[in-house]
Amino acid sequence: MPDGTGKARTRIQRRNRDLILEAALDVFSTHGFRGATLDQIASAAGLSKPNLLYYFASKEAIHADLMSGLLDTWLDPLREMDADGEPIAEILAYVDRKLEMSRLYPRESRLFANEILQGAPRMLDNLQGELKHLVDDKVRVLLRWMDAGQIAKLDPHHLIFSVWALTQHYADFDVQIRAILDDADPFDAAPNFVETLFRKLLRPDS
Incomplete structure (x- = not known):
């Protein structure tokens, strides 16, 4: 290279x-x-x-290098959602991938969260560009699934936001979670709970 x-x-x-x-x-x-x-x-x-x-x-150059790679990694789980797949299975697989990222990459999650909390001054263009375009594309897929009666009718943007919030919480608030669980590994129970929650939410008759 x-x-x-x-x-x-x-x-x-x-x-x-x-x-x-x-x-x-x-x-x-x-x-x-x-x-x-x-x-x-x-x-x-x-x-x-x-x-x-x-x-x-400079410090800025190091941070820019990290954030560039991180955003691409962060988008991969959503990119993998297949518009031609079985809707509930595809969304649950996305949830699972995001939760696994929180387990494997907690530092990266906190780095991303820190940048957002500061107003994203070094990556706002990426959020308004690449990230927004990808989310807009997946929102169209979700709406098509909803119109076809394959998943419950929900606000598609807030459905994606809820996936981010719930899965990334396990990385960003790891210390708080482990303090409450007496330092037990939260990822022992989290996958089953999160899948059950979203499966019930997404059921067309819910």
Whole structure:
């Protein structure tokens, strides 16, 4: 993969970039963009600050790199909803994929949430562009399923919002959930509960 000069990166350069991005994910997801510093990221990566600046010109550049990859990953579960599939099965599969993302990628979820809570100053264009276009496309699919009587008639936008809210809660409020559950793993029971909830909601005769 080329670097900013068009030259292929060496193995060490790729490793150091990966170290920086992994450390930045920890720092940004814990402290938010404003609270994070280059010194914190360099320390977490085990690199000097000048060495870090060799790979990324600024904190903004690191954050932009992370957010670019994150948004694409975040959209994949919704992209996979098949307009030609069985409606309830497709929606429940989407719910399951989102819940699994919260289990596997809690730091990424908190990074995304932090950006949104700050007004999305670094990714508003992406939200109003790529994300909105994808949601609009899936809303048309949901409306078609509703008109055909295959799922209950609901507000399609708020149906998608409810999937986001319920599944991402398990990542963004992990500490609160585990405190209430005496540190039991919430993902032991969450999949069955969430599927049951949405299955009942989506039933055409509900």
